[in-house]
Amino acid sequence: MLEIKNLAVSYGAITALHGISLSVPAGGIVTLIGSNGAGKTTTLKTISGLLKPKSGEIFYDGKNIAGLPPHQIVKLGLSHVPEGRMIFANLTVMENLQMGAYLQTDRSAVRHALDHVFAAFPRLQERGKQIAGTLSGGEQQMLAIGRALMSKPKLLMLDEPSLGLAPLLVKTIFEKIVEINRQQGITILLVEQNANLALEVSDFGYVLETGKVALQGDSATLRQNPQVKSAYLGGV
Amino acid sequence: MFNFEQVDVWQRVIEFLQQLINGLALGSILALIALGYTMVYGILRFINFAHGDIFMLGAFAGFYLAPKIAAVLPTPSIWAGLAVMGISMMICAAIGVVIERFAYRPLRRSPKLAVLITAIGVSLFLEYTGQLVFGAAPKKFPDLIPVYPLTQFGGLSINSNQVLVLGVTLLLLLALKFITLKTKIGTAMRALSFNPEAAALMGINTDFVISFTFALGSALAAAAGILYAISYPAIDPLMGILPGLKAFVAAVLGGIGNLPGAALGGLIIGVTETLVSGYISSTYRDAIAFGVLILILLIKPSGLLGKKEVEKV
Numbered sequence: 001m002l003e004i005k006n007l008a009v010s011y012g013a014i015t016a017l018h019g020i021s022l023s024v025p026a027g028g029i030v031t032l033i034g035s036n037g038a039g040k041t042t043t044l045k046t047i048s049g050l051l052k053p054k055s056g057e058i059f060y061d062g063k064n065i066a067g068l069p070p071h072q073i074v075k076l077g078l079s080h081v082p083e084g085r086m087i088f089a090n091l092t093v094m095e096n097l098q099m100g101a102y103l104q105t106d107r108s109a110v111r112h113a114l115d116h117v118f119a120a121f122p123r124l125q126e127r128g129k130q131i132a133g134t135l136s137g138g139e140q141q142m143l144a145i146g147r148a149l150m151s152k153p154k155l156l157m158l159d160e161p162s163l164g165l166a167p168l169l170v171k172t173i174f175e176k177i178v179e180i181n182r183q184q185g186i187t188i189l190l191v192e193q194n195a196n197l198a199l200e201v202s203d204f205g206y207v208l209e210t211g212k213v214a215l216q217g218d219s220a221t222l223r224q225n226p227q228v229k230s231a232y233l234g235g236v
Numbered sequence: 237m238f239n240f241e242q243v244d245v246w247q248r249v250i251e252f253l254q255q256l257i258n259g260l261a262l263g264s265i266l267a268l269i270a271l272g273y274t275m276v277y278g279i280l281r282f283i284n285f286a287h288g289d290i291f292m293l294g295a296f297a298g299f300y301l302a303p304k305i306a307a308v309l310p311t312p313s314i315w316a317g318l319a320v321m322g323i324s325m326m327i328c329a330a331i332g333v334v335i336e337r338f339a340y341r342p343l344r345r346s347p348k349l350a351v352l353i354t355a356i357g358v359s360l361f362l363e364y365t366g367q368l369v370f371g372a373a374p375k376k377f378p379d380l381i382p383v384y385p386l387t388q389f390g391g392l393s394i395n396s397n398q399v400l401v402l403g404v405t406l407l408l409l410l411a412l413k414f415i416t417l418k419t420k421i422g423t424a425m426r427a428l429s430f431n432p433e434a435a436a437l438m439g440i441n442t443d444f445v446i447s448f449t450f451a452l453g454s455a456l457a458a459a460a461g462i463l464y465a466i467s468y469p470a471i472d473p474l475m476g477i478l479p480g481l482k483a484f485v486a487a488v489l490g491g492i493g494n495l496p497g498a499a500l501g502g503l504i505i506g507v508t509e510t511l512v513s514g515y516i517s518s519t520y521r522d523a524i525a526f527g528v529l530i531l532i533l534l535i536k537p538s539g540l541l542g543k544k545e546v547e548k549v
Contacts, residue, residue, distance in 0.1 A: 050433055074439035086434035088427045099427050102420070103439040148299060 001026040001187050002047070002155060007066075009039075009046050016042040019056060024155065029181050029188040031107050031198040032234055033220065034208035040191040041083050043208070044157050047061045047189075048080035049073040060155070061073045075103050079153035083191075085144040089133030093124055094141055100150030109152070116184070117146040120176060128193035136170040145176065149186075156180065157189045162197065170194070176202055195232035199223045207232070242484020250392045255514040256507060258441055261398045261467065264405035268460035269483035270490070270498035271412065272453030278429040278493040282348050286335060287357040288480015289362035290328050290454045293459025295377065295471045296370055297324035301414050302378040317381035321404075321462045325455040332454025333447045341443065364475030377469035380462075401463045409499055412452070416495065421448055429493065482509075482525075489529050491542020502541060505529075 002024040009017040012122035017039045024030045028212035032040045045051045046057055058066040064074055087094050097117060101110045119126040121142040127135060132143060140214040143160055148156060158177065180202050181188050192228040199205055200218040207228060215228065222228050269291050276284045301320045302311070307318045339358050343351045384396040416422035424445050428435040438443050464479065465471050486505045488499025509526050513521040532540065 048437060050436065069441075070436035071439045071441045074437065080437050082434060082437060086431050088430045088434065088436075090430045091423065091426060093426075095423050098420070099423060099438045099440070100433070102424065147438070 001061065001191065003057075003059040004043075005045070005057045005059070007043070007046060007058065008054045009042050009051055009205045010054050017046070018212055020208070020211070020213050022206050022216070024187060024189050025081075025098045025152075025204075025221055026066070026187050027181075028204065029190060029202040030177070031190040031202040031205045032208055033190060033192055033195040033205060034214075035232075036193075036209040037194075039211040040208055040213075041159055042161050043195050044080060044082075044189070044191055047073075047157065048078065050080075063163075066227075070106070071103070074209055075095070077152070077154035078157070079148040079155070080157045081148045081159060081161065082142050083163065084203060085140050086145065087140050087143050089131070091132055092128065093130055093135070093143060094128045096147050097124070097150050100147035101117075103151060110150070113152055117149050120149070120180065121146050137164055138173070139168075141165060142174055142176075145173075145180075145183050152236060153186060154230065155187045155189065159191045160193060163189075170197065177201065183230050195228070196223075199228075199233075241334040247364070247391065250390050251514075254536040257394060257398055258514075259507035259510030260503060261401045261506070263503035264402055264504075265460045265464050265467075266479060266483045266486050266504025266506050267499040268408060268456045269479060270465070270486040270502045271409075271495060272457050273484050274490070274495060274498040275425075275449050275453045277487070278495075279425065279432075279446060280340070280351075282340075282351045282538060283455075283484065284340075285341075285352070285354065285480075285484075286358035286362055286458060288476035288478075288483065289354070289359050289366070290332060290476070291464070291479060291483075292366060292463045292471070292473060292476030293331060293362065294324050294328045294458030294464040295475065296326045296366070296461075296473075297458065298462045298465055299375060299377055299469040299471060304381055306378075312379045312382045314381060317400075317462075317466070320380055323460055324462055325458045326453060328458035328461075329451035329455040332457075336447060336450040341446075346512065349381055362549055363473055364476070370468045370473055372473065374470040374472040377465040377471050379469075381466055397467055401467060404459065404463060405544030408456060412495065415452070421445065423448055482522075483549050485526065485529055489532060489539055494539065494543075497539055499542035504540075 004020065004022050006019040006021055007017055008015065008019045019042065024084060031041060034040055042051065046053050049068050053066050056066065057064050060076060060078060065076065088099065097114060101113055104110050123139055124142055124146050127139065132140065161173050161177065165173065174197055177188060180186050190198055190202060199222055202219045205217065205219045205222045206213050215222065215225065252510060269287065271415055272287045273283060298320045301323055305311065305316050305319050309319060335358055340351055343354060381400065386394045386399065424435065424440045428440065428442055428445050430443055478527065482505055483502060486501035487498045489504060490501030505525055509521050509525045509529055512524045516524060
């Protein structure tokens with residue numbers, strides 16, 4: 001579904017990605033793990049069009065989308081939940097969700113998407129009229145994911161959904177992510193610092209180190225890999 | 237003796253009311269301009285210093301449109317006035333979009349200072365091109381709208397123009413409120429002003445929303461230009477400088493980026509200025525009005541309705 005070939009990205013003189021290649025098959029959950037500054041967020045931002053690649057290709061459903069503006073990429077069915085959630089704290093919960101469906105002109109399709117989101121996150125329905133900035137951290141993460149689902153994506157990219165959440169909430173959010181994948185058939189590309197959890201829910205994993213793919217493999221295999229264990233899983 | 241004093245007090249009240257009404261009329265014009273400054277700041281975080289000149293172009297558009305409208309509609313009449321204002325708003329909306337497209341958009345990723353200096357350049361360009369095309373000498377703005385005295389009650393003089401200015405301003409404010417709070421594009425404007433990156437991820441075409449914001453702000457400035465020219469019918473290419481500056485001050489006073497704040501700031505500046513020139517000194521009018529601004533900002537640096545903005549790192 002998503003095929004990245006030799007993608008290189010730089011911020012001015014600093015190169016963040018030195019030509020990475022990865023692939024996300026339809027229906028699966030693929031994770032990118034790695035330490036801070038490894039290039040995980042840069043990868044997602046480049047896929048969704050927020051950053052322009054220096055070189056390389058990003059094929060989505062066979063079409064090269066590298067360098068397209070974000071709003072055209074969203075239209076193709078690719079939705080990105082950014083790091084730090086980035087909900088619109090000045091808008092209500094409902095308005096945030098409406099913005100998620102910005103490109104959707106068919107009202108019944110919007111209502112349908114809304115029903116799906118409320119079924120997954122009933123809490124958001126209760127808080128519909130509340131200003132999003134007053135939600136708790138967990139609710140904000142639910143809103144960020146719900147908002148991304150409003151565009152009816154085929155591929156959902158999540159950047160650090162566990163960031164700043166209590167362990168119990170992290171568990172809930174990850175259960176939702178798996179549920180979204182299984183029940184709605186949405187392909188997922190997950191970026192996480194919590195490698196343990198990420199490898200547990202995903203089918204395939206890539207380990208990024210300083211802008212390069214250091215390791216890749218089935219998530220189950222990666223979890224047994226001594227290098228991964230010592231560097232990312234906190235094992236010995 | 238007693239009776240005489242009573243009359244004196246009555247006359248003071250009337251005089252105060254008179255100044256207040258004059259101040260509100262001037263203030264609403266400033267409020268309309270201030271909204272454009274604050275909207276653009278809210279979205280792009282820069283001060284569009286050319287905005288006052290859009291106000292001037294609005295008045296000149298009206299000046300050149302008036303004879304054409306007079307050929308179609310009976311002039312002076314309220315319909316001719318509204319037609320001129322509507323077309324002038326559309327012309328200025330288009331000019332605003334073009335300015336953003338060619339002067340500011342290429343600098344979207346440049347430091348804010350570069351855009352600010354460009355805005356000053358655009359301002360000078362419009363002023364001097366205006367002098368070249370329209371001529372530097374003041375022109376008499378045509379009588380578009382019939383003026384009736386509404387009351388002479390106890391010396392209080394209100395005419396239909398003042399009511400018109402207040403009424404049109406109120407309608408435009410309500411329309412703007414509706415657009416920003418109830419429509420999809422308005423919600424997108426608010427989303428974009430909060431976080432442009434997240435807005436782009438929603439599928440919002442941020443360039444389009446920015447163009448729309450310039451169109452909206454410029455249309456309001458054009459309306460202000462027409463209302464101003466109806467009230468003070470001598471127009472010239474540099475007429476936008478001082479009202480533009482005051483409207484900018486009004487936007488800061490209300491809390492830059494805050495729409496009700498800009499409207500409130502405009503009214504406060506207009507009323508203060510009128511009261512100061514009526515009661516204290518018309519020479520020091522601007523100095524005192526700006527003094528009030530400094531005082532308010534010392535007490536509340538984020539402006540009257542502004543929220544403290546947390547610097548994003």
